[in-house]
Amino acid sequence: MKRLLYAFAAGLAIWLGLARPAGAEDRLLLLVSAESQLTALSSLEVHRLFLGLTVVVNDQRLHALRNDSDELMRRVFFQNIVSMSESVYDRRMLALTLQQGRAAPTVLNNTRAVLDALAADPDAVSFGWAVDVERDPRVKVLRVLWRR
Amino acid sequence: MKVPAIPSATAVLAVWWSVLAGCASAQPASDDHANHEQPGKELVVFLSAEAHNISSSGSTETLNEDAWFAADIVLALTRDRFRLFGEYLLTTEEHDLERFQLGYELVPNTLIWLGRYHQPASAWNTEHHHGRYLQTSVTRPSVELWEDEQGIVPQHIAGLLVDSRRPLGESAGLQVSVGAGLGPRIEEGKLEAFDLVDPHESGRHVSWTARLAYLPDYAGQSSFGLVAAHHRIPVVDGSIVNLPQTTEVQQDVYGAFINWYADQWKVVAVVYDIRIDLRGPGTSRREHFVAGYLEADRQLPNGFTAFGRIEDSGNARNSTYLAGNYPDFELRRFIAGLRWDVRPRHAITLELARGETIRARQNEVRLQWSAAVP
Numbered sequence: 001m002k003r004l005l006y007a008f009a010a011g012l013a014i015w016l017g018l019a020r021p022a023g024a025e026d027r028l029l030l031l032v033s034a035e036s037q038l039t040a041l042s043s044l045e046v047h048r049l050f051l052g053l054t055v056v057v058n059d060q061r062l063h064a065l066r067n068d069s070d071e072l073m074r075r076v077f078f079q080n081i082v083s084m085s086e087s088v089y090d091r092r093m094l095a096l097t098l099q100q101g102r103a104a105p106t107v108l109n110n111t112r113a114v115l116d117a118l119a120a121d122p123d124a125v126s127f128g129w130a131v132d133v134e135r136d137p138r139v140k141v142l143r144v145l146w147r148r
Numbered sequence: 149m150k151v152p153a154i155p156s157a158t159a160v161l162a163v164w165w166s167v168l169a170g171c172a173s174a175q176p177a178s179d180d181h182a183n184h185e186q187p188g189k190e191l192v193v194f195l196s197a198e199a200h201n202i203s204s205s206g207s208t209e210t211l212n213e214d215a216w217f218a219a220d221i222v223l224a225l226t227r228d229r230f231r232l233f234g235e236y237l238l239t240t241e242e243h244d245l246e247r248f249q250l251g252y253e254l255v256p257n258t259l260i261w262l263g264r265y266h267q268p269a270s271a272w273n274t275e276h277h278h279g280r281y282l283q284t285s286v287t288r289p290s291v292e293l294w295e296d297e298q299g300i301v302p303q304h305i306a307g308l309l310v311d312s313r314r315p316l317g318e319s320a321g322l323q324v325s326v327g328a329g330l331g332p333r334i335e336e337g338k339l340e341a342f343d344l345v346d347p348h349e350s351g352r353h354v355s356w357t358a359r360l361a362y363l364p365d366y367a368g369q370s371s372f373g374l375v376a377a378h379h380r381i382p383v384v385d386g387s388i389v390n391l392p393q394t395t396e397v398q399q400d401v402y403g404a405f406i407n408w409y410a411d412q413w414k415v416v417a418v419v420y421d422i423r424i425d426l427r428g429p430g431t432s433r434r435e436h437f438v439a440g441y442l443e444a445d446r447q448l449p450n451g452f453t454a455f456g457r458i459e460d461s462g463n464a465r466n467s468t469y470l471a472g473n474y475p476d477f478e479l480r481r482f483i484a485g486l487r488w489d490v491r492p493r494h495a496i497t498l499e500l501a502r503g504e505t506i507r508a509r510q511n512e513v514r515l516q517w518s519a520a521v522p
Binding site: 044047048051053054055056061087090091092094095097098099100101102103104106 | 189225231232233253
């Protein structure tokens with residue numbers, strides 16, 4: 001019976017280990033260019049920035065770059081950063097253009113492009129998985145946005 | 149307003165859109181600028197197609213917003229603090245440059261606009277403009293109709309607009325919009341807004357409009373507020389039907405509105421007090437009426453949304469101005485409908501209505517497809 005229990009426990013551990021994505025994907029980081037003067041950004045400011053409102057911190061007019069690299073990141077963006085469903089967000093962005101003549105935040109669908117864009121623009125703000133960004137000297141991590 | 153297909157108008161239009169397209173494709177002056185300016189552009193086309201059946205015991209005129217196809221082309225360009233915005237509406241009934249504005253962001257979320265804009269004292273139109281996909285119902289309330297659709301309140305102004313959203317406390321906000329610019333004239337009995345493509349500015353007066361809204365959540369959509377507008381509208385051809393000696397119509401609008409979003413619910417409630425002063429040589433006739441509406445939308449599973457709207461008015465039946473010039477203004481109307489968001493940015497809506505105008509009662513059935521592309 002004990003052997004059976006050990007075997008079950010081992011099987012469960014292996015299954016859980018396989019079911020989880022890479023460990024480094026567990027942290028979604030808020031990023032700016034390494035040259036940016038920005039040292040902190042509150043959740044409210046991040047929320048407003050990705051809803052298309054103008055956010056100015058230390059005389060820097062920030063630009064939101066939405067990283068849409070994978071499905072989990074997309075889910076975290078809608079649930080934790082803008083706190084609304086994808087369809088509601090989409091309507092908000094259409095209304096933003098129609099009502100205020102504003103362009104919605106730029107959407108990039110791979111982290112490499114996000115890192116390049118951040119490196120080129122000291123006012124840009126984005127996010128990415130720790131495993132993809134931590135070793136890139138061109139960007140600075142402001143804080144952890146989400147962890148599993 | 150319908151734009152006649154004359155070469156000069158087309159040429160002016162081509163210039164306007166060339167400016168927009170040129171700005172859209174323009175490159176930054178230098179790499180250094182490129183690092184800090186982050187130009188943004190957004191091109192959205194709102195499409196809709198509609199089939200309808202309207203039974204009326206009196207009116208023979210085609211009702212408003214019943215073009216079977218409409219394309220609303222919206223282009224927004226952002227470069228640092230500058231904005232350039234255009235909205236061009238193309239339907240089977242008309243084509244018109246509805247808005248064209250150049251804006252500058254004075255301080256964060258406070259913009260000053262120059263150009264032709266939608267006056268901020270309309271609770272409905274400042275939310276939906278001409279983008280039919282963004283409104284749940286097929287029709288807009290009668291009191292919110294555009295000038296060229298038998299609308300009774302001026303909606304397009306050409307001049308200056310200041311639009312500001314300021315934080316209030318930790319999370320709330322205050323939105324203030326104030327506009328002043330050339331208002332409409334009355335020609336052939338209808339309001340004729342200032343047209344940038346085919347301008348006829350003579351005789352027009354400055355219209356004033358304002359909106360003050362409290363936002364419980366600064367970044368949210370719910371708002372509660374007040375609106376006001378003042379218009380002096382010259383009558384160029386003696387076309388006030390019941391008082392042909394009228395040379396000027398003064399219109400004052402005072403209103404209150406609620407836009408409330410909560411989970412699956414959206415409720416819009418609006419009431420306007422409209423005061424009309426019909427002036428002519430040695431004559432003046434004052435009248436006023438109240439018009440408003442309440443719409444509730446409820447999201448259901450599987451992309452469905454049920455909605456209902458009540459439009460009502462007080463004293464409008466006694467208005468000489470409405471009776472002569474706007475006999476199809478809906479004194480009251482009840483609407484029920486179902487919208488189905490079939491797939492992202494595509495919706496099909498069925499709307500049933502029972503309305504009463506000064507001269508008729510009618511039943512309306514509408515089926516609409518609406519979309520936003522890309």
